[in-house]
Amino acid sequence: MMTDQNPVGIPADQKPSRRKASVRESAEDLVAIVEAGAREPKNPIASWLITFLCLGWSGFQLYLAYAPMNSHIARSWHLGFAICLAFLCYPAYKQYSPPMWVTWTQKVIPSFARRSIRTHIPIYDYVLAALATAGALYIWWDYSGIITRMGLPSQTDIIMGVILVVLLLEAARRALGPALAILATIFLFYTVVGPHLPEILRHRGVPLDFIISDMYLTTTGIFGVPLGVSTDFVFLFVLFGALLDRAGGGKYFIDVAFSALGTFRGGPAKAAVMASGLTGMVSGSSIANTVTTGTFTIPLMKKVGFPAHKAAAVEVASSVNGQLMPPIMGAAAFIMAEIIGIPYLDVVRAALFPALISYLALLYIVHIEAMKIGIKAIPRSELPKFTKTVLRGCHFLIPLSVLIFYLVVMRRSPVTAAFLAIQSLVVLMLIQRPIIAFLSLGAHRRAGTLNPDIDLKSFLATAAWQGVQDVWSGLIMGARNMISVGVATATAGIIVGVVTITGLVGRFITIIATLSMGNIVLMLFFTALTSLILGMGMPTTANYIIMATLTAPVIIQLGGDAGLIFPLIAAHLFVFYFGILADVTPPVGLAAYAGAAIARTDPIKTGVQGFAYSMRTAILPFIFLFNTDLLMIAGVTAAGAIIWLDDPVQLAWIFFSGLIAMFAFASALQGWLVTSCNWFERILLLAVCATTFRPGFFExxxxxxxxxxxxxxxxxxxxxxxxxxxxxxxxxxxx
Known part of the structure; x- marks a missing residue:
């Protein structure tokens, strides 16, 4: 029988030991640092302040979905909550490497040294949080005045803008690491030193008041489209994922994956792929996905015979690819729809086949690895029964069905669909524990084991209160998971604003065209490399926003110059895919570090192996740019409108042939089909991949x-x- 302590029915001899539990805690600690903030203050006032802000933010976003308001004002409140929580939840430095001024303070004030930055919020963080929040909410406070003097900022406007820009960069450094903050600072520096740069990068220079006016007072910089999408769409979907996980949906998906695939060769690895795909649909975070499913899958993969680095690499590769899976796609789907100007469902439609092909190919790779190593299946007796497992949590499919029904069938907006799905999920969370408790009482009564002294009303009331606590915790976790997203989209808005006011895209097109010497494949290679490098240590959403601003126009422009018409959605998916791969690419791939921490292996070795498994994902963007059938696109009109494929038979063949081509590519790389392949067979498999993916080239x-x-x-x-x-x-x- 499965319990909360044994969520996937693992036998006692396979349960994680105390040492493994400490490893899991260190991995979850990494998720806390990267995703939700490392601080858990012991001071009750500080703890309640963070809780109040998280609940207030979730409540504000739910109200906003019910009663929309002015977009600029809504974005200012959204950023106000995010940046305030960033300073309260993320410390200024890592505890094991404090800066010099902290070391000096510890010598002068000995009590300072005894305070942990994880459990104590220093005074300066309260001050910075207040200043940053004031900078964000100033837009709401003086909105009518800002509109009146648009283009002529006052001294107060400039002061508040400078405060927000500086503190936003610091918040990004804390919540996201130094990469995005440094990059945004370089772009801001570029606006000042532009007149003194080489001719290819030179511009006339931008005065401070114009920079602040564009970055702060308009909707083209900090409060631009990325933050707007975070405000309108992303928060609700992240909140939905947090509530579903708190309700037990995440554990349910893992249970189903193990019960369905555990008895196959390399079953735990295949279960890791399936579970990561299911949880990735609603989580949108590669690191959280790695730890959530990897806690169970990695120890079992090691137990059945997978080397530690390969076990971690399988989990990392499948978790990173979770951001490819609709509907959330790491929040990029919503931003992509807004930037391109197409319906959200069209983005999901275009991304569906590549995501499914990538995941099924990873299952195939895992099967090949299991055959090469000689791994056997786990006996069915050691796994939970599939039918019982599916039925036990089938109620978790109700909110997902509501989301899909209103999105796909009723064609409602993503906001409406997510809002209705959250409502159904909250109702489910409130009633599931009392119903489970009532059924448990009936089972004990029929078995004659019911305690006669039990107070039935009190027992059911306690279960109902636990449901309320689940909703409470889900609202808090949803807001904490959004801190990094809100800060990332606002900081990326700075880069978008600089690109807009300096005309950097045209210069970037010139640079790439010069380096690639007019060769379209070289141009795509440099674009992919740029996405990988800029994505190291940077959230996928922020990386996509930057690359969509800088390099997606390069692909369209230079492709057109070469006589090729690339659909805009294909160019944006291209840079998005390579931004995702940065999470697994060494030496900075954060998901690889999380997986290696659980497997107790070298993170660089894990990253290299994970990138090898992800090569199938790396070639897909090059394929669907030239073979848009994989995106269900038949062509593009002269006006730029997409012509979609709608023949079911043709679509089925496209998917099947694409899957076989990817299987052939995976077998060629792994050197194994049914048995070991010789060099002739590997070359033949690569030829199969090429002719099936790019038939037009060989006609x-x-x-x-x-x-x-x-x-x-x-x-x-x-x-x-x-x-x-x-x-x-x-x-x-x-x-």
Whole structure:
């Protein structure tokens, strides 16, 4: 029987030891530092202040979904909550490496040294939080005055703008690490030193009042589209994910994955892929996804025979790819829809096939690894029963069904769909514990084991109160998970604003065109490399915003110059995919560090192996730029409108042939199909991948049309599979 202490029915001899529990705690600590803030103040006033702000933020966002207000004012409140909580929840420095001024203060004031930055909020953080909040809410406070003097900022406007910009950079440094803050500072510096740079980067320079007016007082900088999407859409979906996880939905998905796939060869690894895909649909965070599912999957993968670094790499690769899965996609889907100007469902539609192909290919890679290592399946007796597991938590599918129904069938806005899904989820959370308690009482009564002294009313009231506490905790966690997103989107808005007022995109196009010498493949390679480098240590959402501003226009412009018409959504998905891969790419991949902490292995080795597993994801953007069928796109009109494919038979063939092409690519890299592949077979598999993914390129060299080339590639794959099956069944001569 499964309990909360044994959530996936793991036998006692397979339960994590105390040492493993400490490893899990260190990994969860990393998630707290990166995702929700490391502070848990012991002071009750400070603790209640953070709780009150989190509940207030969640309540404000729910009210905003019910009764929309002026977008600029709503964004100022959104940023006000985010930046205030950033200073209260994220310390200014890591406890084990305090700066010089802290060391000096500890010598002068000995009591200062005894205070942990994890459990104590210093006075200066309260002051900075108040100043930053005032800078954000000044837009709301004097909105009518700002509108009246638009373009002519007053001295107060400039002072408050400078305060907010400076403190926003500090909040980004605390919540997201130094990468985004340094990058935004460099861009701001560029506005000042532009007249003194080489000609290719030179501009006339921007005065301070114009910088502040554009960055602070308009909706093209800090309060631009990225923060607007965070305000309108992202918060509700992150809150939905936090409530669903608190209700037990995350554990339910892991249980289902283990019960469904645990008995197959390499079952724990396949369960890790499935569980990460399911939780990734609603979490949108690669690091949190790694720790949530990796706590259970990584120890079991190691137990059945996976090396530690490969076990961690499988979990990391599957968790990072969770951001590809609709509907959340690491919050980028909403921002992408706003930037491109297409419906949100169109973004989901275009992203669906690549995400599914990537995940199924990872399952295939895991199967190959299990065969190469000789891993056996876990006996069914050691796993929970599938039917019982599915039925036990099938009520968690109700809010997901509400979300999908209103999004896809009723065609409501994402805000409305998420708001209604949250309502249904809250009702479920309030009634599930009393219902479970009532059913438990009935079971004990029928078995004759019911305690006659039990107070039934008190027992059910306690269960109902636990449901209220679940909703309370979910609202708090949802807000804490949004701190880094709110700060990231606002800071990325600074970079977007600088690019807009300096015309940097045109210069960037010139630089990439010069480096690539007009070669479209080299141009895409440099764009992908830029996304990977800028994404190291940076949230995927912020990385996407920057790359969508800088490099997506480069792909469109230079592709057009080469006579190729790339759909705008394809260019944006290209940079988004490589921004995601930065989470697993060494030496900075944060998800790799989280997975390595659980597996107790080298994070660099984990990152290298994880990137090798993610090579299938790395080639997909290059494929769907040239073969837009994978995005369900038939073409683009002269006006830029997308022509969608709608033939079910054609779509089924596109998905099937794309999946076979990706399987062939994975087998070529792994050197294994049914058995070990020789070099000729590996080259043949790469040829299958190329002809199936890019049939149009080979039409000039073979007497086949596009469909014929794909059929030929798929046929060769299955013929090679059959040949290896025959080869493995031949008797081996006794030496």
């Amino acid at each position: 000039a060299y073979f007497p086949f049309e596009r469909l014929g080339m794909q059929i030929m590639g798929v046929s060769i794959y299955f013929a090679l599979f059959a040949w290896q099956m025959v080869r493995t069944r031949r008797p081996v001569a006794n030496p």
